[in-house]
Amino acid sequence: MSLTVVGSIAYDAVEAPAGRRERMLGGAATHFSLAASFFDEVRVVGPVGDDFDEASWDTLCTRGVITDDVERVAGGKTFFWSGVYSENLNERETLETDLNVFEHFEPKLSDAARACDVLFLANIQPDLQFQVREMCGEARFVAMDSMDLWINIARESLEKTIRSVDCLILNDEEIGMLTGRASTLEAAEELLDWGPSSVVAKQGKYGAQLYTAEGQFSLPAFPLKDVVDPTGAGDTFAGGFVGCVAAAGGEATHDVLVNAMAYGTALASFNVQAFGTERMPQLTQPEIEERVETLERITRFEHHPVALRA
């Protein structure tokens, strides 16, 4: 299998109760790639500027991520985002978003990138996502993310793109915004009618829900004592989730997706225990398997009927 991801490669500045970083490697495609690289060969597509340094290239290449399709824009600066997290990490305020080389980004995919079996469209302008989706006509499984901004200013393009993919991964608030429905169940059923055969509602520290024609699956987040930096958690989840589907040959059955939810959740839990991408290059397979096993254990429930009173 081969897996292509298109999205942002960025430098982030983050301030959190555990500390701060002035400039660290980030971006949706970066976080996705590092997680997905545990499952398949990943090809990352996105622009960087002249300021993209050697250490960042090294990190991006973790576990053989292929960077041939990373476009180095001469005279340009890498996308930059900065934000501050609240004391309990429940809220974050964006201080700065400098699109830089992302402002005029037009995805150019090599033949190898186009020939992917599995494709992830990270959160970028939905018309660009659609263009990439069209380029990758052979993909057996296409998943996408998006954000409130595009729901507000590019709804039509977003809807068209959603109708063209197999799996929509979105925060549950955004799913509510997109459909105008307060019930995530009802919203997900509507989105399944649009075309995707699966919808994932991300719920941040509460976990995530999967909806397919076969039903629903809910998984809590992995319980942690030391959340350091939630930046990139959603993209890391997507990397583990989509990577797991790629490892299953792109065959996105309900059972494969359920297992993928657990791997995505486990990977995201490691990501948030350090700033930016700091944890991922050190992460080992046994550590991942251990957390997936823990997820199985803490959600295991067998119904023991109780004698109820009439």
Place this chain on the structure above:
Amino acid sequence: MSLTVVGSIAYDAVEAPAGRRERMLGGAATHFSLAASFFDEVRVVGPVGDDFDEASWDTLCTRGVITDDVERVAGGKTFFWSGVYSENLNERETLETDLNVFEHFEPKLSDAARACDVLFLANIQPDLQFQVREMCGEARFVAMDSMDLWINIARESLEKTIRSVDCLILNDEEIGMLTGRASTLEAAEELLDWGPSSVVAKQGKYGAQLYTAEGQFSLPAFPLKDVVDPTGAGDTFAGGFVGCVAAAGGEATHDVLVNAMAYGTALASFNVQAFGTERMPQLTQPEIEERVETLERITRFEHHPVALRA
């Protein structure tokens, strides 16, 4: 087994997207009793005023709830609460809280109420909870709820009361406030050190988590399309949860509590599908069992190890 609950019996006025009710039966002890009555004989303790009408007595007596310990305060008015829910039901604003007969409430328990095997201390002033807990020295399982108000203005009393019970049931934000810890896992472990052998972190529409010495268990809320009125969901959950422990002879093993989490969750899901207590008197045992089975199905996860790349 016999189960005693002490707490508020109230009239509520609620405004929600689905409609409004000017005056409906509510209160923590009411919601708890109706749910717990599926599992055991329930004795409810709390004050009402002269205005407490026949229809309310009838509802309160559902499935044989014993109201002998409900104190009718001559010349008094029943506790009244009114609130408005936001469009997506995620927020609610309290418009009015009239303590009325609750202002000078001093719990007086009959011998039968004191002789309970299982006791639930619904959210009232923690010194009163402690008094009741002392009266019920024979109880095999004592659980309690509380709220942010008491964390802020009666922390010492609250801590003393928590140290005297077997199970603390609290919203996860309140658990954070109480312990000053952002991690619910870390907070729950600290609370287990205080004395309770189990802690339940309620997470509203996201579900609930159980912590014991044996580990953790997470359960999502039951997925619904039609949430009408979330008022009383937490107390209904507690009624199903504590009722289930009573049905197990007050033997609160980790496995019993896991099963109890599912019954509490199922009962709460019915409660929120109608205003106030409207759904509960019509509820049947097969309906409850069906939802617990659904909870088992939508959380079932078996770890299938994936060949991870080094």
